[in-house]
Amino acid sequence: MNDDSAVLLHVAGARRWQTKRADEISLVMPDSSPSPLQRSRQSAKPMAGTTHRPSKPSPPPHAPKRLAPSRAPLASLALLLLAAAGILLYSQSQTTPPSSQIDVRSSESPALSSPTVESIDGARAIWELPAAPARAVLFVAHGCRCRPENFWPPSQSCPGCVGLPEDVAITARALRRRFAVLAVASNEECWSLEQEVGATKRAIQSWTAKNGLGERPVFALGASSGGYFVSRLATEMNLAAVVIMISEGAFGPAGAPAGYPPAMFLHMPKDHRRAASVERNMKMLRGNGVEVKEVRSVELPLTPTLLSDRIPGLDHGLSERILKMFSEEGFVDDRGYMRKDGRATPWKDAVVKRGFWEEVSRWAEHIQEELNLAYGYHEMTSLQADEMFDWIEEHLT
Template sequence: MIQQEQQHLDVISQIPPNPRAVLFIAHEGNGSPLTYWEPQPQQPNCTGVPDHVAIVKHALSRGYAVIAIKSVKSFWQDWPPQASQDAHNVVSVLVSWTAQHGLERAPIVGLGSGSGGNFLSMLALTIKFSALVLMVSPGLHKALERAKMAPASTYPPVLFVHMPKDQTTASKIHSHEQLLRAKAIPVAQVCCEEFPIAPFYFAAHIPGFGSDASTKLHAAMQAEGVIDGLGRVLSAPRPPDVCLMLEKFDVLPLQRDDHSYARLLAEHIHSLMRVAQGRHATTGRKCPEIFNWLDNQVWGHPLLPNFPHPKPPPIATSQYRLPFSKFHHGN
């Protein structure tokens, strides 16, 4: 039986001038839409993880209206589709939101990271996406198996964005790529390798974190054995350990030594270290390749990015009141 209750669903969106398409973002496990936008006076709860923000900014510059929705639990409910409260929520919100903003006929593409990628691969059995980007996610085998053979299939083209150093995920992606190719469904890969970090790496990606602090942090990481002499990441310390390092080496910028800022900064540093380590992380480093591919799937060729608007489009946060379905096995 299905019990109907009510729930509030947090949604964040941003629409550029003259949007060409819609990008739905399914965050990673234990994640949140709040990490994809920088904090602003009107949106103080956003946390702005650098690589996540890069994805949204690049999407907006290409003319994509961006919407992100919070999963019900820490990880997306991906199977079976008919029992997924997340699937019900996303379909309901997308229908309502696109109608509200006159985007009903706009192409919709999806980008999901980790658990969000698995969820998207299932959701594509329900929603007509023009293309999917599965980041550090092989997709859900049951969903990809259920996709029909082209040309009868409505399953969208799939781009796997992954880090070969994560051999388990890479192996599954290789298997799923073969599965999709056998169904004549377009599929491609973008690989994100590890890379050494320079002293200015953190200053270049974290707003307000100066070059002096970045250089000091880089030296501290070498002293702690976190990176080697060439800047290669040997380990990605967890945020609490990053906080201890910031305090031990007096890295925090002057007048910004409050604990809340330190915690947020540590989260950003940890995320940047994981990207450089190239093991398993949401990354914005390959945005040009990703959005060229998306443009090709939607319009047949890459579109020139829109130049940044003098006044950035407003960020909208909404709470959707939806029926919440609890699924129980009944006699």
């Protein structure tokens, strides 16, 4: 029904009833509260990376109003006002809800609900295709003592998935930008630069062919040990571009061979030794005619809602209690910055001592990743994910 038709119907009704007495008319605004936040997949972490859970909206500014009882001469006016209110409510229902009611986390990190877990040429792999036809393939290589399960949250199709926030946010953004995502497990705790390069190349080629992606460009992203690995993988297979995260890459004395793909170094300059190595390898690559992009990820302070903002499902109240404990234990300075790397901070013992480990335990790995990220020394990061994917998309052919 359009607005003109609604007006005509309401006016006609008013004329039919204008001789009747209107005892009382109440205009009550509908409940505008959003539905409860649902945990996806994903965030999808997500991710440029920071996502926010919407706060509870304020009460509607218009409280329920009552019109005073009126005699027949006023009934028509009252009913016309009711008709106008109905039209206004109808039109409001067709518009986008206020930003305070939008689930920002779900819009940033769409649900990852259908990953496939399988063995590809003997290697454990997890992969997912985007909802729309894929434009390209993103191969992701985990770091030491990590696993493909970090890149997807637990689901019916992947009950063993962990879903670490930074990893999941990268997967979510890749899928939203129509990249098919493939993660393969290393044979040991860390990647072997000699034995696994050839096997992984064959696994990627086998998987892309099986899923009709053989003609799509392939990009590779690796963090830490995975960064060394993808830098070496780029010398053995045709990659459209490579992202080397918190790693200087492994090139050997001969440097990069001819035809090496464009390379992004996404690193944390607080790690001075690695930052110097990154600078040296970027200079070498540029000298060999390779396109190079540098992105730096720096430390950030712990705020009361940092953990709940970045970890889907973690409660705001729990996030605030953890930060309060960090402050009282001296784990952060006066500005909220971590005094030590998250791995070197005895925060778990402090939580146990204060008696709320049961609430925290299910989030321990997720919190650990965010503490490492906040310290800004060596951790998977999605803070610059949009900048990274913008650069990757420049190399789509």
